[in-house]
Amino acid sequence: MAEPRLYLSPPHMSGREEEYVAEAFRSNWIAPLGPMVDAFEREVCDYIGGGYATALMSGTAALHLALLLLGVKPGDEVLCATLTFSASANAIMYTGAVPAFIDCERKTWTIDPDLLEVELSACAKRGRKPRAVMAVDLYGQCADYRRIEDICRRYEVPMIEDAAEALGATCSGKKAGCFGQMAVFSFNGNKIITTSGGGMLVSSDGELIRKARFLASQARDPAPHYEHTTIGYNYRMSNILAAVGRGQLKVLNERVAARRQNFELYRKALGGLPGVGFMPEAAYGRSNRWLTCITVEPEEFGASREDIRLALEEENIEARPVWKPMHLQPVFAMCRKRGGDTAAEIFANGLCLPSGSNLREEDINRVYAIVRGCQYVKA
Ligand SMILES: Cc1ncc(COP(=O)(O)O)c(C=O)c1O
Numbered sequence: 001m002a003e004p005r006l007y008l009s010p011p012h013m014s015g016r017e018e019e020y021v022a023e024a025f026r027s028n029w030i031a032p033l034g035p036m037v038d039a040f041e042r043e044v045c046d047y048i049g050g051g052y053a054t055a056l057m058s059g060t061a062a063l064h065l066a067l068l069l070l071g072v073k074p075g076d077e078v079l080c081a082t083l084t085f086s087a088s089a090n091a092i093m094y095t096g097a098v099p100a101f102i103d104c105e106r107k108t109w110t111i112d113p114d115l116l117e118v119e120l121s122a123c124a125k126r127g128r129k130p131r132a133v134m135a136v137d138l139y140g141q142c143a144d145y146r147r148i149e150d151i152c153r154r155y156e157v158p159m160i161e162d163a164a165e166a167l168g169a170t171c172s173g174k175k176a177g178c179f180g181q182m183a184v185f186s187f188n189g190n191k192i193i194t195t196s197g198g199g200m201l202v203s204s205d206g207e208l209i210r211k212a213r214f215l216a217s218q219a220r221d222p223a224p225h226y227e228h229t230t231i232g233y234n235y236r237m238s239n240i241l242a243a244v245g246r247g248q249l250k251v252l253n254e255r256v257a258a259r260r261q262n263f264e265l266y267r268k269a270l271g272g273l274p275g276v277g278f279m280p281e282a283a284y285g286r287s288n289r290w291l292t293c294i295t296v297e298p299e300e301f302g303a304s305r306e307d308i309r310l311a312l313e314e315e316n317i318e319a320r321p322v323w324k325p326m327h328l329q330p331v332f333a334m335c336r337k338r339g340g341d342t343a344a345e346i347f348a349n350g351l352c353l354p355s356g357s358n359l360r361e362e363d364i365n366r367v368y369a370i371v372r373g374c375q376y377v378k379a
Helices: 016-026 035-048 059-069 086-094 113-126 145-154 206-216 239-249 252-270 305-314 341-349 361-374
Strands: 052-056 077-081 098-102 132-136 159-162 182-186 199-203 276-278 292-296 350-353
Touching: 016 035, 016 239, 035 052, 035 199, 035 239, 052 059, 052 206, 059 086, 059 159, 059 182, 059 199, 059 206, 077 086, 077 113, 086 098, 086 132, 098 113, 113 145, 132 145, 145 159, 199 206, 252 276, 252 292, 252 361, 292 305, 292 341, 305 350, 305 361, 341 350
Parallel strands: 077 098, 077 132, 132 159, 159 182
Antiparallel strands: 052 199, 182 199, 276 292, 292 350
C-alpha cells in the first residue's frame, strides 16, 4: 500500500477545540464576534506576557490594519525584509505605499540590522524617511530586535513585527509579538497553531488596538443608525474560529517542543551529509522551529535542493523551496532594494522539510532515506 502523503505543515488538533466549538454552538454564538473571540484575545495576550489584541480574519488583514494605523498612505515607502512570504509586502501595497527590500543576515536569515541602518541613514540624507519598517520573524525565528528596535527609535521610524510564523518563539527572553509598535500573528492552516484561517494584531498600546477593532468592523461610528466617517473593513474573526484557536492555544508549548524535536531529529539524521546545512538559531532567542529548513550545496552534496524536492515528491512527501525573496519577484521588480544576495543564495539552496508537530520519527527516517538516496546521483 502506498505511504500516506507527508505534508509540509498540516493542522494538528488537540481535541479541546471541539469542546469550545460545541460551547459556542450551545450558546448560539455563531455570529461573528462573541465571548470566544474576547477570551482568545485575552489568552494570547496572557501567553505573550501582556498587551492588547484584536482577532482578525487573517494575518494579512492584521498587517494591513497595522500599516493603516501607522498612517502609511499612497506615495510612502516601507522598509521590509526581502526574505519573507508575499503577504508582508502585499499588505504594504494595499495601502498604496511601496516596499523597499532589505537583505537578511546569514546567521539568522532575518532582516540585517546593519543594512537596515545603512538604508535608514541614506533615507535621512535624502530627506525621505520611510513611513515604517516591517521586520519578519522567519520560519519561527525572531529578528534581532535588540538592535532593530534601537535603530528604528534613533531614526524615529515605527516598526511592525510580522510574527505570523513565530508564535511561541522568543528574543531576549521576551515572546514574539512583543516588539515594535504592533505585531501580527497568523493562524492559517499551516501555522504552529491554527484556526483554519485567522490572524491577530497585538500591541502594548491599547488605543491602537481599539482603533484596529473599529476599522476591522466596518468603521461604524457611535450612533443608533449606521454612521460612517471613515472607510472600514470586514476583518474580524468569527466566534467559531476563535473557539478552535482557544483549543489550540492550550497545547502551543507542546507544539513548539514537537517542532523543535523535529529539527533535532533531522539534524541528527542529515547533519553528517556533506554540503547539508541547517537554518541557524540566533543566540539571542529561541526559535519555535515552525519549519525545519536545510541548505544544500550542490557541488558538495552531489545533487541540488530541487533534485531532493522532486525525489521527495515522487514518494508523496511535500517539501518546499525557502521563500523566494521579494526583490526577485516579478510583481515587485520596480521596488528598491538594499543588498539581496544573501537571501537569493538561501533561496537557491534552501529547502523546507515536512515539519508538522504530528510528524513521527519514522517519517523523518523516511525523509532521510530519500535525501540520502539523492547524494551524488547528479554528480
Ligand atoms: C511571514 C508571513 N506573513 C504574513 C502571513 C500571512 O498570514 P495569513 O495567511 O494568515 O494571512 C504569513 C503566512 O501565511 C507569513 O508566513
